Amino acid sequence: MSQIMFNIPKEENMGSGHVACPGCGATLSMRYALKALGLDTMIVIPACCWSIIDGPTPSSVNKVPVFHTAFETAASTASGIKAGLKAQGKDDVTVLAWAGDGGTFDIGFQALSGAAERNEDIIYISYDNEAYMNTGIQRSSATPYGAWTTTTPAKHPKDRPKKNLVEALAAHHIPYIATASVAYPDDFIAKVKKAKSIKGMKFIHVLSPCPPGWKSAPENSIKLSRLAVESKIFPLFEIENGWRYRITHEPKDVPVKEYLRLQGRFAHLTDKDINQIQKEVDLNWKRLKMKVKLSEEDEKLLAEIANE
Amino acid sequence: MDRVLNKNLQKYFNPETTEEIKVIEGTHSASYAVKLARVKVISAYPITPQTSIVEKLSELCANGEIPAEYIKVESEHSAMAAVIGAESTGSRSFTATSSQGLALMHEVLHWAANARLPIVLANVNRALAPPWSIWADQTDSLAQRDTGWIQFYCESNQEVLDMIIQAYRIGEEVMLPVMVNMDAFFLSHTSEPVALPKQELVDKFLPPYKPKFKMDVADPHAFGGLAGPDSYMEFRYRIQEAMEAARELIPVVAEEYNHYIGRYHGALLEEYRTEGADYLLITAGTITGTSRLVVDEYREKGINLGLVKLRAFRPFPTEDIRRIAKNVKKIGVIDRNISFGQSGIFFSEIKAALYNSDVHPLLNGYVAGLGGRDVVPQNIRDIVEHLMKSEKGQDLVWIGVKI
Numbered sequence: 001m002s003q004i005m006f007n008i009p010k011e012e013n014m015g016s017g018h019v020a021c022p023g024c025g026a027t028l029s030m031r032y033a034l035k036a037l038g039l040d041t042m043i044v045i046p047a048c049c050w051s052i053i054d055g056p057t058p059s060s061v062n063k064v065p066v067f068h069t070a071f072e073t074a075a076s077t078a079s080g081i082k083a084g085l086k087a088q089g090k091d092d093v094t095v096l097a098w099a100g101d102g103g104t105f106d107i108g109f110q111a112l113s114g115a116a117e118r119n120e121d122i123i124y125i126s127y128d129n130e131a132y133m134n135t136g137i138q139r140s141s142a143t144p145y146g147a148w149t150t151t152t153p154a155k156h157p158k159d160r161p162k163k164n165l166v167e168a169l170a171a172h173h174i175p176y177i178a179t180a181s182v183a184y185p186d187d188f189i190a191k192v193k194k195a196k197s198i199k200g201m202k203f204i205h206v207l208s209p210c211p212p213g214w215k216s217a218p219e220n221s222i223k224l225s226r227l228a229v230e231s232k233i234f235p236l237f238e239i240e241n242g243w244r245y246r247i248t249h250e251p252k253d254v255p256v257k258e259y260l261r262l263q264g265r266f267a268h269l270t271d272k273d274i275n276q277i278q279k280e281v282d283l284n285w286k287r288l289k290m291k292v293k294l295s296e297e298d299e300k301l302l303a304e305i306a307n308e
Numbered sequence: 309m310d311r312v313l314n315k316n317l318q319k320y321f322n323p324e325t326t327e328e329i330k331v332i333e334g335t336h337s338a339s340y341a342v343k344l345a346r347v348k349v350i351s352a353y354p355i356t357p358q359t360s361i362v363e364k365l366s367e368l369c370a371n372g373e374i375p376a377e378y379i380k381v382e383s384e385h386s387a388m389a390a391v392i393g394a395e396s397t398g399s400r401s402f403t404a405t406s407s408q409g410l411a412l413m414h415e416v417l418h419w420a421a422n423a424r425l426p427i428v429l430a431n432v433n434r435a436l437a438p439p440w441s442i443w444a445d446q447t448d449s450l451a452q453r454d455t456g457w458i459q460f461y462c463e464s465n466q467e468v469l470d471m472i473i474q475a476y477r478i479g480e481e482v483m484l485p486v487m488v489n490m491d492a493f494f495l496s497h498t499s500e501p502v503a504l505p506k507q508e509l510v511d512k513f514l515p516p517y518k519p520k521f522k523m524d525v526a527d528p529h530a531f532g533g534l535a536g537p538d539s540y541m542e543f544r545y546r547i548q549e550a551m552e553a554a555r556e557l558i559p560v561v562a563e564e565y566n567h568y569i570g571r572y573h574g575a576l577l578e579e580y581r582t583e584g585a586d587y588l589l590i591t592a593g594t595i596t597g598t599s600r601l602v603v604d605e606y607r608e609k610g611i612n613l614g615l616v617k618l619r620a621f622r623p624f625p626t627e628d629i630r631r632i633a634k635n636v637k638k639i640g641v642i643d644r645n646i647s648f649g650q651s652g653i654f655f656s657e658i659k660a661a662l663y664n665s666d667v668h669p670l671l672n673g674y675v676a677g678l679g680g681r682d683v684v685p686q687n688i689r690d691i692v693e694h695l696m697k698s699e700k701g702q703d704l705v706w707i708g709v710k711i
């Protein structure tokens with residue numbers, strides 16, 4: 001454990017005084033991201049919990065410039081900021097688009113897709129708490145199958161699977177995509193640093209526990225983050241150039257039940273429902289492993305072509 | 309006739325200040341203005357009849373004539389968001405759109421103004437669908453009235469070029485974005501001789517953008533975070549203050565432009581043969597040119613008809629309208645736009661401006677030329693005849709409707 005903590009930069013580029021709920025994964029995510037990125041960073045925040053967490057105008061908990069922008073414009077505003085800086089020869093500043101799942105998977109998806117296709121030189125981090133929390137826990141396309149939200153009440157919980165955004169972005173062939181978790185700060189920070197070192201579009205998907213939205217205990221946020229990874233519900237991996245898959249943490253075989261049963265939003269699920277989810281998760285894990293294998297094959301193929 | 313022609317030619321061709329005269333469309337006029345204004349970031353999305361602005365800018369950027377970053381976004385909404393981002397870093401930015409594209413931008417138009425970012429947008433006034441129409445109609449930009457943008461309406465391609473350059477001077481001083489409007493096809497796709505001023509003179513008139521506030525890692529701030537009821541209203545008060553400042557500044561900038569470049573199109577509005585006028589037409593955009601002709605005809609007949617061309621819509625030239633209205637008997641406003649359930653939009657504004665004035669001339673509102681329908685001299689004559697015969701003001705008179 002001490003070995004892991006050793007890799008985390010000491011600087012606190014997110015100050016104190018944020019106004020998030022206790023146990024907020026989104027807040028811890030920002031703290032880690034800014035540790036990795038340093039002060040030569042500008043943040044774009046669309047409508048989401050973070051529009052509040054940062055503090056009322058004109059204050060900010062972050063020690064770097066923050067531009068609050070419209071809900072669906074994180075990627076487009078960030079593209080503009082990057083271009084504005086570039087036009088002034090300030091190309092070394094990192095532009096970070098920081099959005100929730102709603103602003104990323106749903107309303108901001110078009111702008112994100114556009115920025116990805118243009119291969120904008122920005123880092124886009126989506127902290128995914130799997131619902132619209134700012135407006136009071138409504139479903140998003142990132143809400144998992146079976147979850148309760150205020151618009152998917154327990155009697156009719158979400159009946160569609162979570163959108164696989166990472167795959168959608170992989171289809172854009174961007175240089176770097178990663179998943180990250182606040183329970184694995186070393187992995188988290190390494191990925192953000194790697195993203196910073198790469199030119200072009202980078203996307204990092206962070207699962208962010210939200211005690212009020214998940215009906216979970218604030219002190220369980222790290223535990224839930226860890227269980228999501230170890231149960232393979234949220235595996236830690238990265239994708240380079242849309243095809244080179246690499247799993248960055250080999251999960252243990254924790255049943256999904258352990259993760260689901262700690263959250264009130266899944267309280268209505270029967271054991272049968274949970275078995276169904278387990279099957280789905282196992283299948284997705286196999287698919288991911290296959291993609292890793294396939295990218296190893298791909299690698300060989302590319303080497304052969306290069307040698308011809 | 310000769311005298312008039314010479315005067316007009318002089319207006320376009322001032323050899324001392326002109327680099328080159330090009331015979332170009334309004335869209336290209338806008339593109340060259342962007343070059344002359346030394347814009348740093350462009351982001352736009354194509355829509356007929358704005359496309360040739362985008363295409364020309366692509367060409368000028370590609371061949372290095374415009375050393376700007378050009379973000380080719382996937383929508384107008386993103387175009388506006390991108391220039392908002394760019395401008396927030398202190399880079400002079402430009403976008404262009406029309407009709408549906410402007411409507412799509414609506415949310416972020418508010419954002420640009422409320423964030424006090426002096427972006428310049430060239431809008432080609434085109435009708436909104438359905439039914440689909442690509443032709444001239446000013447409802448698109450007038451529907452953005454309350455977004456906090458300064459708005460200008462142009463009569464010629466030369467005015468488009470001159471106003472885009474002036475827009476940066478005005479917007480950057482008062483920290484508000486500026487929309488420069490031109491009628492679809494009548495300007496956007498009609499070639500006219502346009503004098504491109506010498507770059508060094510434009511540089512004197514328009515120094516590099518130095519924002520008071522910007523996104524800067526050396527001086528980090530958060531922009532646009534939550535403001536409660538105890539502080540929000542002050543932000544709005546400041547925007548109104550900026551609009552009032554723009555009202556004072558626009559005439560000054562027009563004079564300055566005249567000083568450096570030698571061309572003047574008027575201040576908030578332009579008066580044409582209003583001296584001693586009993587009757588007055590008020591227009592905006594290209595209907596003005598046709599109206600000038602008809603005014604000349606009536607003046608020749610000894611009827612004292614005058615014309616006011618509205619140039620600025622926001623800030624509105626309230627005081628000028630009151631001053632001019634003082635001495636006229638009847639005013640006819642011609643609108644190529646409509647606010648359903650009310651009347652032509654310029655008409656409403658003029659009526660509102662006159663309510664708190666001491667004089668109340670008869671006021672008629674004429675809606676004409678929607679969706680690019682030609683407004684020919686005979687339409688204007690019909691309007692003038694109707695106006696002269698009117699005994700009571702009428703809010704909405706349709707011109708040339710086949711129903």
Ligand SMILES: Cc1ncc(C[n+]2csc(CCOP(=O)(O)OP(=O)(O)O)c2C)c(N)n1
Binds near residue numbers: 026049
């Ligand atoms: C155009 C628009 N529609 C709706 C909203 C209202 N709104 C603000 S934040 C939000 C949900 C944000 O969800 P997410 O992106 O997941 O972030 P979270 O609140 O969960 O952190 C919504 C619907 C808005 N601000 N703008």
Ligand code: SF4
Binds near residue numbers: 021025053212213
């Ligand atoms: S509602 Fe959830 S995401 Fe929002 S601040 Fe609270 S814990 Fe964080």
Ligand SMILES: [Mg+2]
Binds near residue numbers: 101128129131133
């Ligand atoms: Mg969310």
